[in-house]
Amino acid sequence: MAFEVLDEHEQGELVRKWVRDNWVSIAVGIAIGLSLIFGWQQWKLRQVRTQGEAAMQFRAFADAMEAGREDDATKIADALRSNHAGSPYVVFASLEQAEKAVAKGDLAAAQAALAVADANTKDSTLKALVALRMASVLLANGDASGALARIDGMSKTDFVALASELRGDALTRLGRSADARSAYEEALKALDPMSPGRDLIEMKLGDLPDAEKQNS
Template identity: 60%
Template sequence: MAFEVLDEHEQGELVRKWLRTNAMSIAIGITIGLLLIFGYKQWKARELRTHAEAALQFDAFVDAVDAKRSDDAKRIAEGLRKDYAKSAFSTFAAMRQAEVSVTDGDLKAAQADLDWANQSARNSVMKSLIALRQARLDLAEGKADAALAELDKVAKSDFPAIASELRGDALVKLGRSADARAAYAEALSNQDAQSPDRAFVEMKQADLPVSDAGVEKVAEKTKS
């Protein structure tokens, strides 16, 4: 016969022989597997603990900002950047600092905060939000072209109403009324009918000068 079918006893002997021969390899494999599982659980626990600590620090930062305790807010924000640089909370804090700096008229500090936030951001939505903040800052500095460049970085699905409104603002500064009108229309199409910002966008659109085509139509009506 080309081969013989092993009976149960013979099969058992082969298995025991294989186990004796490979006992060390099996033991090492099991040990490595257990260490990996333990290491993953430890890493996960550390991640959760770090996230909770960063969240508490961010809450303290917000409280300090709201209470106008500038020194405390700055100290906590610096701690977030140093100890929790990979956490989204450090990015949120930097963005909030930029907002406060703009309110205080310190655009240079606001720029530094936004630069740090952009470098630390870990996902595309956060990047889009930072680009919107940067566009606002550029507009505050009179840099309409730079604002448009920032808005081009915002994904179309991210904050479409805000992005279109800011685009309209930049186009107004550049004297491109027709394009601004279209941008404001796009913003309104992405806003809820009950949005409190809707009336403000409509007002911006209404304040735009009449386009050349519109002027010609008005002139024709006047002649007739």
């Protein structure tokens, strides 16, 4: 007998029978659905709470750095890396540590901090920023080839002017003046006409050996 020709009583009986025969599956399905909803909500709350804790630790790190309490800052940064690996706050703290190390002339410590920053992010823009900083440190340490490799491994759309200028610096160190000239010209194209950075790049261009003299 087709279901649609049953009267209301018969339909009700069929529904009740189906529920009796399948109540376990129904209960399990409801329980799984509720647990998934609850689990998702808990995961979101945990993510928010974790990010909040990371932000507070970074604030404490920044305060310690500003106050010159470098030992405290180092301990906080270590805890931040341990408790919140992969957080952008780990990257920010490592970048600040690298900057401080460069100011002190400790290029090895700067490279170590930048390596930590790179390992803790998958964000392409942050990775490009870390690569630029690492290239700058490598260049300052006399490793022009290493610096060039870092820059060439970057996305061509991130920090174009900075990357091109730094590429020109590395190529100049390597004696590749023609390539350096092209890199500096690319940097100028990417810069706003009123940018104060243009003067320095134009000066670097002017300091390059004349192409005709090189070929003569």
